[in-house]
Amino acid sequence: MIKLTNISKTFGEVRALHKVNLNIYPGTIHGIIGENGAGKSTLMKILTGFIRRSSGNVIYQSKNINLQSPRDAREIGIGMLYQEPLDFPLLTVLDNFMTGGSSFPPSRQRANLSRLCSDFGFDLDPDCRVNQITVGERQQLELLRLIQQGTKILILDEPTSGISEKQQDLLFTALRNLKAGGTAILLVSHKLDEIELLCDDVTVLRHGEVTAYWKRPFDRDAMLLAMFDTVPESKPTAVNYTAVEPVLDFHKVSSGKGRSGLNSVSTTIRAGEVVGLAGVDGSGQSVFLQLAFGLLQPDSGRISRSRESVSPAFLPADRLAEGLVPGLTIREHQILSSNIGPVITSKSGLAKTRRAIKSYNIVGSPETAVKDLSGGNLQRLLLSLIPNDVQLILMENPTRGLDLQSASWTWEQLHNRITPDGTIIFASPDLEELLQQSSRILTFYNGSITLDTPAHATNYRQLSRAVTGEKDPAI
């Protein structure tokens, strides 16, 4: 039906996709798997016309086509169900259903909607506002809208994150029905269970290249091997502190924030631990960290911190947007993070800033505006801002965007910083980093902790199984 040959895409110097081949046939479900940053999203954006390929061909009905915009993709019947529903929350279900459609009178559209609902077993109230229905129902609505528009190639991006089990069953039945009706379906997912349950064939992407393609039946181990880099087993962990006194206690904590929220999470973090949070993006790690710092409040449950006297430090993933104030200088940040004041002179904090610039290798002067610093410098500045007496450091993707050397330097600093009874909790998409730097690893899946293990008692294989949703994965 549609054929992608040798598709490549580069963003500046970064190679996002390299010579990717993919054949999509009518009446099949094709799975696309790969870890974060493997190039899945880029490939889907090319197919839906949001970005243009750098080279390669898209062949539709034996003709070479040029997808310039989402409109081009829609015209040949490509429709995508996004991870975050792309709808109009303030409009009603019926209004949303009608957007982008033909000019039927609303009464006719209402009948269409109710017919489609009964075909698929969905229960949608046409007059309900979309911001009052669940993510799963919004997804159902979006699916019906795409079908109504005549979508022949349906792309689904992580469709089961954040929806209930019942909604998941309904979705799977709908997908099977669509497949029987001749629709070609592309399913992007991290969840191998889904792939095994639904797909006829699967393509694995890693670092922007296709590393494997199989038809049914699938071998789970082979899929994992193709998805993740192979690493030497059981590297010794860099840290080995003894955990004693509890620092942070989560008791049945739930939250509706983030993609999958947090579902009744209970765990105790102790002094001296370096806890790594594993999981696919949006599985609850980020919400966990924000709750631990106090940026979010839990919907239910209780969080207790034993050392209220010194507040923890939090280093967010998006350093410039969430961690620093772009319009302020390096010196002004140092002043804010220490007890300098109340009057600030041109010398205030200058010595401290110079020391930080020197010992953290920040390229800039005390009066350099933070918005002019590069990614690595921003991270080093954030590290230099952690007050000396902080005993609990919370970090999201601490080495994101850093080269290997900067990353290992960052970890060296962190381990030097932390006293034997200090605690680090960090989330990382990099399983290798988690294994090397943590003393304990918590794996998140769909808002729950599915694996809690000392780092020395697990390995890459078990973690990669746990983050893809396997229950009780073997080592």
Place this chain on the structure above:
Amino acid sequence: MTSSLGIPRFIIITVPALGVVSLLLLSLGISPLTIAITLARGSVLSWLKFNHVLSVWIPLLLCSCGLLFTFRAGLWNIGIEGQVVCGAIGATLVLRLGNTYLPAAMLLSLSFLSAFLAGGVWGALAGFLKNRGGVNEIFGGLGLNFVAQGAILWFILGPWKREGMASMSGTDLFARELWMWVPRGWRTAPAALILTVTVFLFTAFILSATRFGLKIKAVGLNPKASRLFGINPDLTGFTAMIIGGGLAGLAGAVQVSCVYHRLIPSISSGYGYLALLIVMLANYKVTLTPIICLLFACLTAGSIQLPITLQIDSSLSGVIQGTLVLSGLLAHGLQQRRLLRKGS
């Protein structure tokens, strides 16, 4: 102070604005030069006229100082007009107390304190609505402006009405000893002038040389990140609203005790709104604010001459002020856009 093209910002803003106004005047058959001379004659070319300019400059600068605090915290304090009105009511409250046996100077000082508190409370109310009720400070402030306007009318026509009859011309004049002292040949009270300069210096000091000022700036630029530095953005914004409202309240007190010596319905003279334009034109910079206040005060004071000598409506000064601000915003917007393009 220069644009990326190397031309002073001042020229980039004033030349197009004055050009547009000149064209407008020429198309109406009026010489821009005559207007300029009339405006200058009416504002700076005589001591008495310049005194009138100062009496406009004082409340304008007080309001602008208040706005510098709120803008720095990332807040659009549209409610400033209502805060001036509340300040005026607060001052009148003290000045009407009557037999308190307190010396006049003490009563006058108390009236300024009361004005600061009243304006501050009005600012706090907008801040409270924002923090607790999720009401944007623009809408909250606008609503509170109407409430304040209603309140001042109620006071003037109700409890504080003139002997014998209520009148839109305001309350009775205060006792002579409660008028601020104005030297012979002056129109402005030196005490008000000193107060205003002090408030300006205080504003400049707090905003640029204290930890508190830095906190306000951090909150205005990135409230999310400011929390990581232990700053409570809601509380900081709330404090900025109280200070901003308080300073606007002082402007109200000046209007009551130095200019009108009574409470009138239009006591704010629209200075709150005008101050919003001034601070925007100053690009939210402390140092430029008093200079632009002076320019706007000259235009406002000078324009009174227009209907008398040229039979042109005095609202022309508003046209000039508005064009300047639009031109300033346009220059700023274009500069930002060029920076963004360079960045990407």
